[in-house]
Amino acid sequence: MKRIKTIETKDLGKSAENGGCGECQTSCQSACKTSCGVANQPCEKKA
Amino acid sequence: MIHRYKLNGYNIVLDVYSGSVHVVDDVAYDIIGMYEEKSREEIIRQIQSTYPDITRDDVLECLGDITSLRDAGKLFSEDTYAGVAEHLVKREPILKALCLHVAHTCDLNCSYCFASQGKYSGERALMSFEVGKRALDFLVEHSGSRRNLEVDFFGGEPLCNWEVVKELVAYARSIEKDAGKNFRFTLTTNGMQIDDEVIEFANREMYNVVLSLDGRREVHDRFRVDHAGRGSYDRILPKFKKLVAARGGKGYYMRGTFTHLNTDFTEDILHMADQGFDQLSMEPVVCSPEDPCALTEADLPILYQQYEKLAVEMIRRKKEGRGFTFYHYMIDLGHGPCIYKRIAGCGSGTEYLAVTPWGELYPCHQFVGDPAYSMGNIWDGIQNKTLQEKFGTCNAYSRSQCQDCWAKLYCSGGCAANAYHTSGDIGGIYEYGCKLFKKRMECAIMVKAAEAEMCEKE
Numbered sequence: 001m002k003r004i005k006t007i008e009t010k011d012l013g014k015s016a017e018n019g020g021c022g023e024c025q026t027s028c029q030s031a032c033k034t035s036c037g038v039a040n041q042p043c044e045k046k047a
Numbered sequence: 048m049i050h051r052y053k054l055n056g057y058n059i060v061l062d063v064y065s066g067s068v069h070v071v072d073d074v075a076y077d078i079i080g081m082y083e084e085k086s087r088e089e090i091i092r093q094i095q096s097t098y099p100d101i102t103r104d105d106v107l108e109c110l111g112d113i114t115s116l117r118d119a120g121k122l123f124s125e126d127t128y129a130g131v132a133e134h135l136v137k138r139e140p141i142l143k144a145l146c147l148h149v150a151h152t153c154d155l156n157c158s159y160c161f162a163s164q165g166k167y168s169g170e171r172a173l174m175s176f177e178v179g180k181r182a183l184d185f186l187v188e189h190s191g192s193r194r195n196l197e198v199d200f201f202g203g204e205p206l207c208n209w210e211v212v213k214e215l216v217a218y219a220r221s222i223e224k225d226a227g228k229n230f231r232f233t234l235t236t237n238g239m240q241i242d243d244e245v246i247e248f249a250n251r252e253m254y255n256v257v258l259s260l261d262g263r264r265e266v267h268d269r270f271r272v273d274h275a276g277r278g279s280y281d282r283i284l285p286k287f288k289k290l291v292a293a294r295g296g297k298g299y300y301m302r303g304t305f306t307h308l309n310t311d312f313t314e315d316i317l318h319m320a321d322q323g324f325d326q327l328s329m330e331p332v333v334c335s336p337e338d339p340c341a342l343t344e345a346d347l348p349i350l351y352q353q354y355e356k357l358a359v360e361m362i363r364r365k366k367e368g369r370g371f372t373f374y375h376y377m378i379d380l381g382h383g384p385c386i387y388k389r390i391a392g393c394g395s396g397t398e399y400l401a402v403t404p405w406g407e408l409y410p411c412h413q414f415v416g417d418p419a420y421s422m423g424n425i426w427d428g429i430q431n432k433t434l435q436e437k438f439g440t441c442n443a444y445s446r447s448q449c450q451d452c453w454a455k456l457y458c459s460g461g462c463a464a465n466a467y468h469t470s471g472d473i474g475g476i477y478e479y480g481c482k483l484f485k486k487r488m489e490c491a492i493m494v495k496a497a498e499a500e501m502c503e504k505e
Contacts, residue, residue: 001112003075006121007499009380012066012389012456013120016131019385023195026144028393028411028462030233031257031300031328031374034161035480036393036462039488040377041384044195 050453067121132444140397142189144197150207165203167416172404206240238283262315306340328374358490376491392459396438413464
């Protein structure tokens with residue numbers, strides 16, 4: 001597309017079908033301990 | 048829902064429900080802004096009036112691309128996740144992480160400490176091995192089919208109870224194989240008692256190490272002083288450097304806190320980077336609004352500017368081959384969390400609990416010491432089921448204020464503790480935190496756009 005570049009991203013809709021294993025890190029256990037960002041948690045299923 | 052913004056020369060369009068990110072030129076940016084509201088002819092007229100060189104065919108081509116993206120579910124996608132949120136509310140809680148308060152005491156005396164210098168408004172205490180062992184057993188017993196179990200040695204200062212930490216790690220390692228579990232330990236430390244033995248053990252056993260450094264010496268030593276009032280910067284920095292150098296690439300975070308007194312916190316992050324650290328985190332202070340170090344409304348525009356400055360500097364340094372990561376800008380767009388995680392959030396009070404030195408359970412470390420939030424203990428389990436259920440309902444779809452927010456799938460509705468401390472209700476929101484969070488996400492996604500461009504050029 002001439003005017004639009006789409007960055008490769010995970011399809012959140014599809015992840016509703018095969019996600020939810022719960023093995024990923026509890027977000028507050030890492031660095032912050034004061035907020036609730038989840039987007040920086042890697043998915044354990046990626047391997 | 049979409050979110051459009053311009054930052055550092057990038058026009059970014061985020062499609063909230065698919066998670067798609069588009070980098071567009073000015074013409075497409077404006078067309079996307081009008082796409083759902085205006086007719087085709089109106090859009091053509093307005094675009095040609097703003098951009099005289101753009102032909103009708105140019106606009107039509109762009110409109111066609113937007114329609115293709117919409118049809119592919121990558122733009123203007125619908126919210127289909129209400130069922131997921133409902134499922135999360137109804138599911139049985141499975142515990143997978145504990146914050147072990149092994150020491151309610153500290154060898155520093157930082158006045159801004161949310162934990163009242165480690166005491167959490169209570170008595171000084173150290174966790175015994177027996178209590179810690181029972182906590183680990185409790186975690187295993189309540190973790191169902193979860194394999195990865197996280198335990199954060201927290202305080203106060205956990206190195207004040209280092210022998211027990213080591214014994215607990217040894218105990219966990221002795222049971223994990225038979226239990227079918229994989230313990231991941233984190234040590235959060237102020238660094239004062241780090242020595243070669245701590246470094247060797249932590250780098251062998253700790254999945255993550257969180258090292259508290261506020262940045263520049265004068266900033267760090269303003270709050271992070273010992274009980275005699277002496278700054279700790281010069282004592283801890285060489286220890287942190289030694290630990291990180293010996294870590295062999297394993298994860299760590301150099302973590303600071305910024306306050307109203309250093310709203311130019313980017314300088315502190317860059318100071319950390321200039322000291323050779325490359326995995327960095329810097330958090331806004333959590334304290335009462337009456338506290339002189341509390342962040343103010345007037346600070347907000349300065350903080351926004353700082354987050355932008357940080358993002359731009361990170362891109363510059365990455366291009367120069369000396370990049371670093373910043374915790375809040377680490378967005379994994381391709382392989383990040385699934386929609387369940389994005390809706391459920393941190394899991395405080397359900398998947399994640401804090402354990403006091405006496406074995407009492409709280410929803411998370413930020414509730415420790417508040418009797419209204421005592422949930423039970425590691426021997427008798429969760430006794431306050433109502434409280435557990437209430438925490439189980441906290442998610443990206445449970446707060447009315449979040450419904451129209453583009454960032455809700457990045458924060459899951461925000462931190463329950465922050466909401467409680469500012470609104471009096473874990474089901475509320477911490478609006479100030481929301482504003483900072485949204486700015487950070489905009490910067491994080493912009494950094495990703497810049498990195499994608501860098502890859503393209505290579």
